[in-house]
Amino acid sequence: MTHRTWLITGISSGFGRMMASTLLARGERVAGTVRNLDAVADLKEAHGDALWLAVLDVADFNAIRPxxxxxxxxxxxxxxxxxxxxYGLFGAAEEASDEQVLHQIxxxxxxxxxxxxxxxxxxxxxxxxRILQLSTVGGQAAFPGAALYHASKWGIEGFIDSVAQEVAPFGIGCTLIEPGGARTGFRYxxxxxxPHMPDYDTSPAAHARRMIEAQTAVPPGNPERMVAAMIASVDEPMAPRRLALGSDAYSAMHRQLTERLAALEAQRELAHSTDAPVMW
Incomplete structure (x- = not known):
């Protein structure tokens, strides 16, 4: 087994903590960031010098490079x-406060x-x-009630897609991780x-609010299997550009991408008709 050193942001919970725990248990080294060191005191006690820690809130993006x-x-x-x-911010776009919008982005x-x-x-x-960027099914498919979350994830997908092409000559591979619903603490x-606006109670956006408030829907994704797939992707000779994880992610992205492609194909003649005349 090849032992590597990993830097993972946000290892206090969810995929980040599970990945850090898995890697440390198999003898790899991890540099992890958290907002509160107490949240990973058990990991530090168990793994000692194999785990390097730093306090970081990635919303303070000037603090990241140091x-x-x-x-x-x-x-x-x-x-x-x-x-x-x-994290995810949910609710209709109009419902979100300016502060919430800025913090999500x-x-x-x-x-x-x-x-x-x-x-x-x-x-x-x-x-x-290698660079693994956590995205989501919501980086390729869009649902009502998550407009600001989608804005952040579609944005980072475009960024990584471009960067991957820029840095390939340097031997740097980039992968966008696109999980569907997983049984972590992300959703609940x-x-x-x-903030709630009653005007949106009859809007499709209300579905996301009702689901989160009810806390009864069980996501299909197994986080241990998802993390294992993320780690395994690093062993591939060529970095996969995207990694779809979960049957719900596959289905939603396949449906919406197919619909978008069909809509684009229907505009083929219109698109070509707007070119400037060829001058000979």
């Missing part, structure tokens, strides 16, 4: 960057961008590495709801 620099200085080489920290989009930008100089100098513990 933490990444310290992690590389501590380990010398980091093979895999996992940009994991994030700062955390999921700007924070993730800064994590990648902060790691790239180190990965280039060391001659390569870390998710935030926009």
């Amino acid at each position: 933490v990444i620099d310290r992690a590389f200085a501590a380990w010398g080489r980091i093979d895999v960057i996992v940009s994991n920290a994030g 700062a955390t999921n989009l700007l924070g993730s961008i800064q994590v990648v930008r902060g790691a790239l100089p180190h990965l280039r100098v060391q001659g390569g590495g 513990r870390s998710a935030q709801l926009a």
Whole structure:
């Protein structure tokens, strides 16, 4: 087994904690960031020097690069960057406060961008590495009641798609992780709801609010299997650009991508008709 060093943001819960625990248990080294060190005291006690920790709120994106620099200085080489920290804001777009909108974008989009930008100089100098960016089924498919969450995830998907092409010559591979619903605390513990506007009670946006408030729907995804697939993707010679995890993710993305492609095909003649005349 090849032992690597990983940097993972947001290891206090969910996929981040599960990935850190799995990697440490098999003898790999982890540099992890958290907002509260007490949340990972048990991991530190169990794994000692194999776990390097730093306090970081990725919404404070000016603080990200110094933490990444310290992690590389501590380990010398980091093979895999996992940009994991994030959360979901749910409710109709009009319901969300300006502060909620800014914090969602700062955390999921700007924070993730800064994590990648902060790691790239180190990965280039060391001659390569992998970047895993946690996205979601909601990075390719859109649902009512999650407009701001989608904005952050569609944004980071476009960013990673472009960056992957820019850094491929340096031996750096990028993978977007697109899980569907998983049995972590994402939906019922870390998710935030926009203030309620009764006007939207009859809107499709209300479905997301009702689901989160009821806390009864059980997501289909097994987080242990999802994390195992994320880790296994790093062993592939060529980094997969996207990793769809969960039958719900596959179904939703397949349906919406098929519909979008059909709509594009229907506009083929219109698209070509707007070109400037060819001048000979």
